[in-house]
Amino acid sequence: MALALSPELPLGDWLHQLDDLAARSAGFFLRRPVVLDIEGLQISRPELKEFIDELSRRNVRVIGIEGARPSLLGADMPPAMSGGRATQDIEEPIAEAAAAAPDSGGSEPAPAGQPEPQPVRPVPSMIIDQPVRSGQSVIFPEGDITIIASVASGAEVVAGGSIHVYGALRGRAMAGSMGNASARIFCSKLEAELLAIDGLYKTAEDIEPHLRGRAVHLWLDGDAIKTETLN
Numbered sequence: 001m002a003l004a005l006s007p008e009l010p011l012g013d014w015l016h017q018l019d020d021l022a023a024r025s026a027g028f029f030l031r032r033p034v035v036l037d038i039e040g041l042q043i044s045r046p047e048l049k050e051f052i053d054e055l056s057r058r059n060v061r062v063i064g065i066e067g068a069r070p071s072l073l074g075a076d077m078p079p080a081m082s083g084g085r086a087t088q089d090i091e092e093p094i095a096e097a098a099a100a101a102p103d104s105g106g107s108e109p110a111p112a113g114q115p116e117p118q119p120v121r122p123v124p125s126m127i128i129d130q131p132v133r134s135g136q137s138v139i140f141p142e143g144d145i146t147i148i149a150s151v152a153s154g155a156e157v158v159a160g161g162s163i164h165v166y167g168a169l170r171g172r173a174m175a176g177s178m179g180n181a182s183a184r185i186f187c188s189k190l191e192a193e194l195l196a197i198d199g200l201y202k203t204a205e206d207i208e209p210h211l212r213g214r215a216v217h218l219w220l221d222g223d224a225i226k227t228e229t230l231n
Contacts, residue, residue: 005060006037006142011051015058021141021177022058034060036078039067048072125161132157132171141178153193159183172196176220185218186230200225 007014034055038048052062062078073080124143132138134154138145141160150167157163157171160178162185169187176183176198183197190211195202197220208227215230 004035004037004066006039007041007051009041009043011043011047011054015054017141017178018058018060020179033063035064035066036062037066038072041067043072045072045074049077052077126159131167134171150189153191162186181220183220186216188215189213190216195225197225 055062064078065080068080126140127146129148131149132147132151132155134152137156139158144161145157145159146164148166151157151165151169151171153170155171158174158177161180162183163173163175165187168189168191170191172194173185173192174196175185181198185195193204195218202225211227216227217230218225218227
């Protein structure tokens with residue numbers, strides 16, 4: 001299993017978020033194979049090469065690139081992943097492409113002095129409908145993770161948002177991994193080895209005995225993880 005990273009522009013800000021994640025979880029990328037998904041990312045070849053070098057300096061080992069135009073790749077870069085999504089081989093930046101496109105006449109520019117409305121981006125989420133087995137890691141820094149099964153002992157679930165487990169939670173669950181203090185953890189049966197929200201941890205020894213085997217909701221209140229049972 002490889003960890004998939006989907007960078008966003010500006011790359012400098014995205015790298016700062018990655019540094020924050022690595023600082024909160026020591027050894028997060030250690031010995032983890034990484035696939036870089038740049039589907040739809042408007043980036044030049046030199047920028048991509050420098051970005052991969054920046055990841056390498058952070059001990060992030062990129063084994064392949066998915067969603068890249070053929071003109072972006074070369075012998076000095078990780079290979080393209082076979083079976084990935086097809087993309088058009090267009091070198092022009094998105095701004096130039098938009099300027100070259102004919103005006104459809106269907107929209108009018110915003111009045112002078114008023115900012116153009118920004119589209120509302122839905123909160124991304126990942127849904128897994130099979131058990132997470134011992135030794136497996138599910139990592140989704142972009143949003144919530146919902147698991148319609150159990151998480152085995154020795155497994156790991158890391159989300160930038162909240163974590164929902166509809167079965168038994170026996171492994172490690174780390175919500176709010178990108179600095180989201182409002183993230184929460186829900187599970188139908190609490191048997192966890194470690195729980196974390198926004199870098200604050202609660203180990204198995206810290207979990208109240210009466211919560212074991214119960215449906216539980218966890219959230220962050222200041223510098224403490226609060227828990228309550230669910231009906």
